[in-house]
Amino acid sequence: MPHDVDPFTANFARSRPLMGVTILLAEDSRFCSEAVRLMALRSGARLRRADCVKSAYSHLKLYKPDLVIVDLGLPDGSGLDLIRDLSAQNRPEQIIIALSGDDSDGIEASVIAAGAQGFLTKPIRSLANFQDRIVAVLAAHRTGQAYPVQPAEGDTDDAVDLDRQALFDDLDRQALFDDLDRIRKILETALPEGDRAQLRYCAQFVDSVGQTARDRELTQQARRFFRRMETGAPGQESGHQMLQLLRRKLSENAPLIQSREHVA
Incomplete structure (x- = not known):
């Protein structure tokens, strides 16, 4: 050298x-x-x-x-x-x-x-x-x-794989819950209204977040929801299934979310 x-x-x-x-x-x-x-x-x-x-x-x-x-x-x-x-x-x-x-x-x-x-x-x-x-x-x-x-x-x-794991371990999990909670709120309005543009947005958003979080359950449900709408179906059933999945994941992590909210 x-x-x-x-x-x-x-x-x-x-x-x-x-x-x-x-x-x-x-x-x-x-x-x-x-x-x-x-x-x-x-x-x-x-x-x-x-x-x-x-x-x-x-x-x-x-x-x-x-x-x-x-x-x-x-x-x-x-x-x-x-x-x-x-x-x-x-x-x-x-x-x-x-x-x-x-x-x-x-x-x-x-x-x-x-x-x-x-x-x-x-x-x-x-x-x-x-x-x-x-x-x-x-x-x-x-x-x-x-x-x-x-x-x-x-x-x-x-x-x-090691490189990805090291990055994943450093990610802020609170950001993930914030993302899921935002989409939950959008779905709760878009599903009764049948707003297909918003429903498609929710499906692609959850798919993307699920892939980044390496959450197979989120990704599979989002793609199932999107495929139903692509066939021309309203997507109500699969949309409600995704909403229930988001509610469950948020509920399961409520103690962590609440503890983070009270950190000064």
């Missing part, structure tokens, strides 16, 4: 590949946002969060991040429309990456067509996956190369 290279600095740079990068995350889930925040922090980046489209625009009036990560399922509008609008502003210094739990065929092509420079699927597999994807998009943007297509996700190895 050359004498003018500090080994500590070199190792730090490798472990913090996003040092100095500023990020605005448009994500409505507190729990999913916490996962991205931890990964950004451990990568050396600074992150702000907007929980809806309106909040994202408010942040961008004063804050000029290097990177905007946009979840496609936002409560007050389409993340895809937000990407189109930001792309139309023609700010070449700003990079846009879409974020979604929907990994169906064509979704990645649609976000790139809307103006995003990259795509991340939820749940993000690991810290290494998060870093690799963003570094690849930043490098392609600097050099003017084509967008690097996200590789197919194969089986995770032990290192990735």
Whole structure:
């Protein structure tokens, strides 16, 4: 190694590949946002969060991040429309990456067509996956190369599993309960009214949060609910089943939630 290279600095740079990068995350889930925040922090980046489209625009009036990560399922509008609008502003210094739990065929092509420079699927597999994807998009943007297509996700190895477990252990479980309680309240209004737009939003939200929390029961019920609505059915039965599931999980964790609420 050359004498003018500090080994500590070199190792730090490798472990913090996003040092100095500023990020605005448009994500409505507190729990999913916490996962991205931890990964950004451990990568050396600074992150702000907007929980809806309106909040994202408010942040961008004063804050000029290097990177905007946009979840496609936002409560007050389409993340895809937000990407189109930001792309139309023609700010070449700003990079846009879409974020979604929907990994169906064509979704990645649609976000790139809307103006995003990259795509991340939820749940993000690991810290290494998060870093690799963003570094690849930043490098392609600097050099003017084509967008690097996200590789197919194969089986995770032990290192990735340990990496994911360490991150999961650090997540704020209170944020998860806050997310579930918010959706419970929306469902209690949307189900009697038959508001399909709100019901679809609840289904995709719970699916995304369930994947991040690695809660198979939440994810399976959310997908069952969504499939029923996709067939044209009202989805009332599966919607009420999901509501009961949310109520049960919140009730089971009530002591933890209440103890956290009384911490000074």
